[in-house]
Amino acid sequence: MTRIKCCGLTRIDDVQLAARLGADAVGFVMTRRSRRFVDPAAAAALRDAVPPFVTTVALLMDDAPDYVAEVIRVLRPDMLQFHGTEADETCAAFGVRYLKAIAMGEGEGALARLRAYPRALGLLLDGHGLGEAGGSGQRFDWSLMPRDVAQPLVLAGGLTAGNVAEAIRVARPWGVDVSSGIEASPGVKDADKMERFISAVRAAPSA
Numbered sequence: 001m002t003r004i005k006c007c008g009l010t011r012i013d014d015v016q017l018a019a020r021l022g023a024d025a026v027g028f029v030m031t032r033r034s035r036r037f038v039d040p041a042a043a044a045a046l047r048d049a050v051p052p053f054v055t056t057v058a059l060l061m062d063d064a065p066d067y068v069a070e071v072i073r074v075l076r077p078d079m080l081q082f083h084g085t086e087a088d089e090t091c092a093a094f095g096v097r098y099l100k101a102i103a104m105g106e107g108e109g110a111l112a113r114l115r116a117y118p119r120a121l122g123l124l125l126d127g128h129g130l131g132e133a134g135g136s137g138q139r140f141d142w143s144l145m146p147r148d149v150a151q152p153l154v155l156a157g158g159l160t161a162g163n164v165a166e167a168i169r170v171a172r173p174w175g176v177d178v179s180s181g182i183e184a185s186p187g188v189k190d191a192d193k194m195e196r197f198i199s200a201v202r203a204a205p206s207a
């Protein structure tokens with residue numbers, strides 16, 4: 001079964017819908033540079049709408065350690081997801097399980113960075129370039145998905161209901177992550193797109 005994370009949620013209705021449709025994880029973008037930014041108090045209110053067995057993930061990108069500590073204290077996320085140039089030791093220092101996003105925009109050059117995060121619980125390969133924000137809807141060449149990395153790999157970047165079955169067939173990821181592909185506008189999810197995306201993943205043969 002391919003796991004599903006719906007990311008960039010800002011509304012309680014969208015959190016409840018994602019959970020009802022069977023999403024395994026929901027992501028709140030907590031770095032201020034995002035158009036989908038939710039502050040710690042708002043994220044905690046969203047978290048309260050997350051039912052048991054659905055994982056809550058807080059996204060950060062080169063944020064100050066004091067701010068990351070505040071996010072952890074107020075939100076109490078199940079996991080962090082780091083999107084910037086944070087080193088493995090920096091990510092691990094917060095004592096919360098984490099995913100590290102790898103910017104695949106540079107193609108094969110990005111693959112070297114995959115080896116630099118041995119403490120990450122999983123790696124999220126995203127389509128944007130190094131130093132750019134995620135949630136951009138950019139794809140990368142799915143055939144670059146490595147087969148010899150120890151951690152679970154999550155495929156992200158430009159996924160939609162229309163392409164996710166082919167993405168799973170080519171990349172054979174442990175999970176998929178989607179944001180703009182299920183949106184009406186940044187941070188506002190489209191119920192029909194979300195339903196069609198999750199149905200398409202569930203119908204696709206997994207690795």
Ligand SMILES: O=C(O)c1ccccc1NCC(=O)[C@H](O)[C@H](O)COP(=O)(O)O
Pocket residue numbers: 007008029031033034035036059060061083124126133134135136137138156157158159177178179180181
């Ligand atoms: O969504 C943002 O605005 C954002 C800003 C800064 C860092 C990360 C951000 N989002 C990450 C994601 O939502 C997803 O992990 C991923 O990039 C998939 O996005 P999409 O291509 O839109 O499906």
